[in-house]
Amino acid sequence: AAVTGPTAESVAYPNIALVKYWGKRDEDLFLPVTGSLSMTLDIFPTTTSVRVIDGPADVVEFNGVTASGAERTRIETFLDLVRAKAGRGERAMVVTSNAGPTGAGLASSASGFAALATAAAAAYELDLDPRALSRLARRGSGSASRSIFGGFVVWHAGEGEGEAGDQSSFAEPIGGDGLDPALVVAVVNQGTKAVSSRVAMRATTATSPFYRPWAESSVLDLAEMRKAIAARDLPTIGEIAERNALGMHATMLTARPGIRYLSPHSIAILDTVLALRADGIMAYATIDAGPNVKVLCSRADAPHVDATLAGLGDFVTTRTAHIGPAASLTTTSP
Ligand code: PMV
Numbered sequence: 001a002a003v004t005g006p007t008a009e010s011v012a013y014p015n016i017a018l019v020k021y022w023g024k025r026d027e028d029l030f031l032p033v034t035g036s037l038s039m040t041l042d043i044f045p046t047t048t049s050v051r052v053i054d055g056p057a058d059v060v061e062f063n064g065v066t067a068s069g070a071e072r073t074r075i076e077t078f079l080d081l082v083r084a085k086a087g088r089g090e091r092a093m094v095v096t097s098n099a100g101p102t103g104a105g106l107a108s109s110a111s112g113f114a115a116l117a118t119a120a121a122a123a124y125e126l127d128l129d130p131r132a133l134s135r136l137a138r139r140g141s142g143s144a145s146r147s148i149f150g151g152f153v154v155w156h157a158g159e160g161e162g163e164a165g166d167q168s169s170f171a172e173p174i175g176g177d178g179l180d181p182a183l184v185v186a187v188v189n190q191g192t193k194a195v196s197s198r199v200a201m202r203a204t205t206a207t208s209p210f211y212r213p214w215a216e217s218s219v220l221d222l223a224e225m226r227k228a229i230a231a232r233d234l235p236t237i238g239e240i241a242e243r244n245a246l247g248m249h250a251t252m253l254t255a256r257p258g259i260r261y262l263s264p265h266s267i268a269i270l271d272t273v274l275a276l277r278a279d280g281i282m283a284y285a286t287i288d289a290g291p292n293v294k295v296l297c298s299r300a301d302a303p304h305v306d307a308t309l310a311g312l313g314d315f316v317t318t319r320t321a322h323i324g325p326a327a328s329l330t331t332t333s334p
Pocket of ligand 1: 016017019020021022036109110141142143144197198287288289
């Protein structure tokens with residue numbers, strides 16, 4: 001296919017929520033039930049290039065392979081949204097690759113759609129400020145709204161439904177200057193999860209009797225978390241993050257039928273985190289829609305925490321992350 005526009009290339013990093021997004025109030029617009037708060041990482045980036053082409057269909061290359069099925073459809077649907085906003089009809093060539101594992105609860109969809117939103121908006125000449133880009137990324141994957149920004153980021157639930165909800169549900173950075181924690185990522189399974197977060201969220205909100213109580217407590221967790229970040233109080237940040245994540249998993253476990261992302265290896269790591277705390281090391285766990293565990297601690301303690309987790313056995317591999325940057329456009333070439 002002939003190239004008709006410049007190539008826009010972007011890089012975006014995953015983020016890990018310290019107060020989770022779990023449940024949508026509007027599935028089409030990706031409006032969340034509650035606000036959430038995350039830390040953008042400096043590992044596992046997604047690099048994506050988008051160029052407008054003169055051809056009959058979008059071409060999508062994902063991790064070096066031509067994408068098909070649901071993966072391709074999800075990207076195409078997102079490009080359709082970008083084209084609708086831009087008033088354009090041409091197809092695109094998308095080349096995207098993840099430095100980290102895909103679909104393993106390691107926020108590949110967050111970095112993925114933040115990178116795609118950034119590159120696609122540029123390729124289709126949509127002039128969006130970061131807030132509008134965050135709202136756009138949200139439509140690919142809710143958590144992607146937060147990966148538009150670096151550091152500590154809050155994603156507002158927004159007010160109202162429809163257009164009002166869409167306008168008011170965006171992410172923004174919240175400071176936390178002077179806080180420089182580490183997040184030790186303990187990967188116990190690189191495979192793609194059996195149940196997508198989208199399906200699991202839908203089932204949880206619809207059937208778990210624990211969902212409403214968790215959502216109500218999560219609103220309070222978010223307010224407390226913002227205070228703890230402003231106070232640069234890492235132990236309190238860790239305590240809130242750990243209880244919020246365990247509560248989210250309680251809502252999944254009590255869906256009908258129950259959904260369980262935690263594996264025996266996840267539990268072994270949770271036990272190790274408790275043992276580290278008993279030894280006076282401030283380490284706190286958070287877990288997303290997968291069995292991998294992320295452990296929040298100080299930069300100084302990270303080598304010890306990383307070595308302790310890596311020493312558990314062959315079933316675990318570790319990577320230590322720190323605060324990472326905002327999504328960015330790297331090149332635009334003719
Ligand atoms: O945006 P999604 O569909 O990848 O959902 C993210 C859900 C969690 O990772 C479990 C929580 C979060 O806030 O990132």
